[in-house]
Amino acid sequence: MTAAAFAAYLAVRRGWLGRTGRPQPVSPALAMVVLAWHLLVTPSLIRLALWAAGFTPGASNLRLRERALELLVAYGAAAPVVALWVWLRRRPSERRWAEQARDRVEAAQPARRRVAPTRLARATLIALAGLLIAWPIVMLTAEVTGLIYEYFTGAPRPTIAHRTLGELAAAPTGDPWLLAAAGVLVILVPVLEEVVYRGAIQGVLRDFTISPWPAILLTALLFGVMHIGPADGVAVPGLIVFGIALGIVYERSGTLLAPIMMHGLFNLGNIALMLLIRPEA
Secondary structure, eight states, X not given: OHHHHHHHHHHHSTTSGGGSOOOOOOOHHHHXXXXXXXXXXXXXXXXXXXXXXXXXXXXXXXXXXXXXXXXXXXXXXXXXXXXXXXXXXXXXXHHHHHHHHHHHHHHHOTXXXXXXXXXXXXXXXXXXXXXXXXXXXXXXXXXXXXXXXXXXXXXXXXXXXXXXXXXXXXXXXXXXXXXXXXXXXXIIHHHHHHIIIIXXXXXXXXXXXXXXXXXXXXXXXXXXXXXXXXXXXXXXXXXXXXXXXXXXXXXXHSSTHHHHHHHHHHHHHHHHHHHHHSTTO
């Protein structure tokens, strides 16, 4: 019902995404540096940090305390890509490039107007609205995908389709390390992933097209596919749909704050659902 209403709204209100200021353009050079760091340097930093902390990457027999510390170490080692992003965005050469890119867009679409940067309160409202609209669509996608999986394989779908959530499900509710692990999933993971996917990938793809949709859809596809491994394949379609929602929120708000908050709330909601449906509950 929600999906049909939203689709009808987009069909009637053509150019809906174009009614706001688009996110700040990202130069190909900045995107390449961030992606190269994320794909080539970050994995090495994570392995080195885990080795220094005494963890074996991919170990499946860790207790909750060890898993929470492993998550903190791994995402702490991945955090420099966020600092790199912030630093490069402030470079004079990047600012000049972004200004020239805005001028090119306005020359191609003179009817569009610049708007002031989105404030925190408005970004929060957009994130909440985006989550309320996207959540039932994502859940419906997951349900349909699960039915298709069961039909073709004859096997029951996994109750919890994300490896980390599955491990947390086995922990006692009152364990303080459950809160620490949840903090990583709700805060660190959204910041890192939104900088890389919406910030760098969607940002640079957006500059090659007038319409935002190719950038949103391709980024969402990459977002879903890159979760294969940590998440079961049956969860990927739902993640792609969620990635589309995050891309729309980024384009609509013009700031990464909105998709970061929406992503964090989505992860928090999934953790809450995990605690409700786990066998011990």
